[in-house]
Amino acid sequence: MELTLWTYEGPPHVGAMRIASSMEGVHYVLHAPQGDTYADLLFTMIERRGRRPPVTYTTFQARDLGGDTAELVKGHLREAVERFNPEALLVGESCTAELIQDQPGSLASGMGFNMPVVGIELPAYSKKENWGASETFYQLVRGILSKQPSEESGVSHSPAAWKSEGRRPRVNLLGPTLLGFRCRDDILELEKLLNQHGIDVHVVAPLEARPADLMRLPNADLNVCLYPEIAEATCLWLERNYGMPFSKTVPIGVGATKDFLEELHQLLEMPAPNPGEGAEQSKLPWYSQSVDSNYLTGKRVFIFGDGTHAIAAARIADQELGFKVVGLGTYSREMARPVRAAAKELGLEALISDDYLAVEAAMAEAAPELVLGTQMERHSAKRLGIPCAVISTPMHVQDVPARYSPQMGWEGANVIFDSWVHPLMMGLEEHLIGMFRHDFEFVDGHQSHLGHLGGHQSQTEQQQSQAATNPSTQSNADSSSEESPLWTPEGEAELAKIPFFVRGKVRRNTEKYARQAGCRRIDSETVYDAKVHFRA
Amino acid sequence: MGSTTLLKESGPREVFCGLTSIVWLHRRMPDAFFLVVGSRTCAHLIQSAAGVMIFAEPRFGTAILEERDLAGLADAHEELDRVVNDLLARRPEIRTLFLVGSCPSEVIKLDLARVAERLNGQLQGGVRVLNYSGSGIETTFTQGEDGALKAMVPLMPNSNEAQLLLVGTMANAVEDRLKHLFERLGIPSVSSLPPRQSTDLPSVGPGTRVLLTQPYLTDTARELKDRGAEILQAPFPLGAEGSRLWMEAAAKAFGINGSHVATILEPLMVRAQKALSPYKEQLAGKRIFLMPESQLEIPLARFLHRECGMELVEVGVPYLNRDMMQSELELLPHNTQVMEGQHVEKQLDRVREQRPDLVVCGMGLANPLEAEEIATKWSIELIFSPIHGIDQAADLAELFARPLHRRDLLNNQLLVSV
Structure with missing residues (x-):
């Protein structure tokens, strides 16, 4: 028994729902009690889908348990098939139904339906969502391919067959699902990228694939395993049974995209791609090289997420942005091995945990300047006052942006640069505050370079900022009995030259200094003395 | 009563289970902790229904059953003691611990009453341990609160005071x-x-x-x-x-x-009617369909018809307790279709056939209906909003007027841009 206050992953049948809902023409009959229907809202609210997930829940109740629950399951199966007439039927159970052992998969197979029926058994008391998605995708591909005559199997598969067949090479993109991180946009980006290299995308699955598309999987030259959490088991099976090789590099980041293209070209026996393509196609390398990015050097970054995105983030942070990775971990036990290896390369011990409080503790301990994590790490980072960018599931409505924002390929690298760097203070701004803070542009009344503020508004803002600093003046007057130093008009004038966003801090520091130095009146000299004092 | 048409249907349902009520119960009693004894599904349900990522450490959690807990119930009892003791050590401010039964704990017949009794003995009054079931096989959505309150009744002191x-x-x-x-x-x-x-x-x-x-x-x-x-x-x-x-x-x-x-309430009524009138204008004559979820459907239908002039297409309820609803049913208009239970597919067929102006439904159904150009209102919002009392009548009406108003706004925008 494990105490859980919040969980990164849902139960495995939610993973199965992700596969069913991602596809077209698939229906999932789920033997589950009333209440398990909550999972629909993950798709309709978080993904903002305008369609219900194609799932029929048997929603059995306590009173049904005394009777024949198997008959109840069969009734729902018949009705679902009649109403939805799916091209393939998935049948499974949730945690409670697993205990009553009706074996809905076997029941369904015996009912003489004329579409492929795939029973899925997902151990709800030991496995989780991503495992459930992976297993379901694998069982579905296997179940559907085993229905077709096996002329293909046994025949040796050549990934270079496109040459002799006089066509462009073609690949399957495997792994994208609903409730996966930016999958929809990753697919568009990769289709574009591959097309530029003369490679066709044959089948994308499970997202938007039909059962008939799964039948066509072996006709591709190779498989691209985009998200190992979801697709690796399927890729391995296709390799074993159809001799189809699959690519292992996940193209997130400029370096990984380059490696991915090289891997693909090699497997397909194509001439090697231009190694300089990344610098030409993505802005990340130049933005990272540009002088403004000097302030990124050695920024301490803590990374936590699913395996795929955490590993990719560590590589980008370390090799492409010049950050210092001070923590790396995943909630995914299935991905523990590769994450441990990636951490070891960075001289770190990986954190493998699904306890968000342990992750928060590790984050605090590592004292990072930037956190790359899930929505939960975003909340933890907020509590600790550290900027954060979200890089991984579990999904939140904010992770389904209206705009195009892939993680993969050249454009994905651009998106990553922006979304990681923006939470940090812009480097140029950081410099300006230090170097030019006495310049007239930074003095009140000259803020028109902020663009959207007209002269009138900036005056208003000036008044507001003065109003904000006034209370401290007043409190000084009130507490004059405590020997608080008094600001002379000359001292106030010096203070007014300081940019408004650091003025409060300078005022406090100067007063602190004045008290320490036993100085009762603050003039311009005191302000300068204090500045030197605190710099030393 | 008698004028309403009471119907029943069964089939696949789309309602939350009683665990969901923890979402508002734990906020009501900040010194109580709700520990669900269940599966990862239970934990995922509550956090999904509540969108709870904002809490540093929430006052609810799940003792997730694992394979070996299922293998031997004796061990499960020991494990639960361990989890409870860890939890209470971590959260010393907790005064009442609710052990909440779930579908799996009911099916394996884990006796939480016995666990609570044993823990009460161990804790010697420092923390009171209560238990109830929020399982989906026995309860829907708001019924969880019924269970929790029922569990508190035996602890209430006696008094003959009026x-x-x-x-x-x-x-x-x-x-x-x-x-x-x-x-x-x-x-x-x-x-x-x-x-x-x-x-x-x-x-x-x-x-x-x-x-x-x-x-x-x-x-x-x-x-x-x-x-x-x-x-x-x-x-x-x-x-x-x-x-x-x-x-x-x-x-x-x-x-x-x-x-x-009358001296006290009449001025409130006059004020409420004045506040209601702009919403009544928007809602009068509009047709509403209430899917079963919160059990508030019948009182809401009564209000929306009698005070806002809405037409009731169908009023769904997860279950109907006629004694409890008697005063409400008497106020419903002649021939109101009150549907107890659910066959969600058939019910959605009726929604499509009837094309109501507004559907009150759960979060799983709202966007799919919106995508079919049918305006919706989430029933869960009604549970979280301050809607009780004469003074809140206009706020309650506004909750139903807003989706219609929004639809008008967006349609006007589209016309402008064409």
């Missing part, structure tokens, strides 16, 4: 307002269940008159009746009319002069 007891969670501000009004009416002592501190339980006895603030508290009401309390029959305090009848029922039970009651 008092009014308000039963059911309401927003604190609304509750304060209602208590103030009862004071003005001249009812001496008014208390609430659940209390705002779990240990601060109200008393109960033969002098206690109970007003239910929510329509889903059947078991709690029965338990209070067994303790000698009188359950007052009235419509529920939703809308101006219902709230007035509800308060009048209490005034009458306490023998308060009717003209005094």
Whole structure:
């Protein structure tokens, strides 16, 4: 028994729902009690889908348990098939139904339906969502391919067959699902990228694939395993049974995209791609090289997420942005091995945990300047006052942006640069505050370079900022009995030259200094003395 | 009654289970912890329904059953003791621990009453351990609160004092307002269940008159009746009319002069009607379909028809307790279709066929209906909003007017841009 206050992953049948809902023409009959229907809202609210997930829940109740629950399951199966007439039927159970052992998969197979029926058994008391998605995708591909005559199997598969067949090479993109991180946009980006290299995308699955598309999987030259959490088991099976090789590099980041293209070209026996393509196609390398990015050097970054995105983030942070990775971990036990290896390369011990409080503790301990994590790490980072960018599931409505924002390929690298760097203070701004803070542009009344503020508004803002600093003046007057130093008009004038966003801090520091130095009146000299004092 | 058409249907349902009520119960009693004994599904359900990522460390959690807990129940008991002790060591401010049964714990027949008894012995009063079931095989959505309150009744002290007891969670501000009004009416002592501190339980006895603030508290009401309390029959305090009848029922039970009651409530009614009128204009004649979820459907339908002029296409309820709903059913218009239970597919067929102007439904169904150009209102929002009492009638109406108003706004925008 494990105490859980919040969980990164849902139960495995939610993973199965992700596969069913991602596809077209698939229906999932789920033997589950009333209440398990909550999972629909993950798709309709978080993904903002305008369609219900194609799932029929048997929603059995306590009173049904005394009777024949198997008959109840069969009734729902018949009705679902009649109403939805799916091209393939998935049948499974949730945690409670697993205990009553009706074996809905076997029941369904015996009912003489004329579409492929795939029973899925997902151990709800030991496995989780991503495992459930992976297993379901694998069982579905296997179940559907085993229905077709096996002329293909046994025949040796050549990934270079496109040459002799006089066509462009073609690949399957495997792994994208609903409730996966930016999958929809990753697919568009990769289709574009591959097309530029003369490679066709044959089948994308499970997202938007039909059962008939799964039948066509072996006709591709190779498989691209985009998200190992979801697709690796399927890729391995296709390799074993159809001799189809699959690519292992996940193209997130400029370096990984380059490696991915090289891997693909090699497997397909194509001439090697231009190694300089990344610098030409993505802005990340130049933005990272540009002088403004000097302030990124050695920024301490803590990374936590699913395996795929955490590993990719560590590589980008370390090799492409010049950050210092001070923590790396995943909630995914299935991905523990590769994450441990990636951490070891960075001289770190990986954190493998699904306890968000342990992750928060590790984050605090590592004292990072930037956190790359899930929505939960975003909340933890907020509590600790550290900027954060979200890089991984579990999904939140904010992770389904209206705009195009892939993680993969050249454009994905651009998106990553922006979304990681923006939470940090812009480097140029950081410099300006230090170097030019006495310049007239930074003095009140000259803020028109902020663009959207007209002269009138900036005056208003000036008044507001003065109003904000006034209370401290007043409190000084009130507490004059405590020997608080008094600001002379000359001292106030010096203070007014300081940019408004650091003025409060300078005022406090100067007063602190004045008290320490036993100085009762603050003039311009005191302000300068204090500045030197605190710099030393 | 008799004028409504009571129908029943069964089939696949789309309702939350009773665990969901933890979402508002734990906020009501900040010194209580709700520990679900269940599966990862239970944990995922509560966090998904509540969108709870904002909490540093929430006052609810799940003791997730694992393979070896299923293998031997003796071990499961030991494991649960361990989890509870860890939890209480970590959260010393907790005064009441609710062990909440789930579908899997019910199916494997884990006896949480026995666990609670044993833990109470061990903890010797430092923390009180209660138990109830929020399982989907036995309860829907709001019924979870019924279970939790019922579990608290035996701990309520005895008292023969004449008092009014308000039963059911309401927003604190609304509750304060209602208590103030009862004071003005001249009812001496008014208390609430659940209390705002779990240990601060109200008393109960033969002098206690109970007003239910929510329509889903059947078991709690029965338990209070067994303790000698009188359950007052009235419509529920939703809308101006219902709230007035509800308060009048209490005034009458306490023998308060009717003209005094009218002096206090009449100005509130006039003000409420004035506040309601712009919404009534938007809602009158519009057709509404309520899918079953929260058990508030019948009182809401009554309000929307009688005070906002809406037409009731179908009023779904997860289950119908005729005794509890009697005063409400009497106020529904002739031939209202009240549907108990659900076959979600057939019900959606009827929605599509009838094309109502507004559908009240769960979060799983809302966007799919919106995508079919049918305006919706989430039923869960009604549970979280301060909607009780005469003063809140206009706010309640606004919740239903907003989706229609928004639809008009967006349609006008589109026309402008064409």
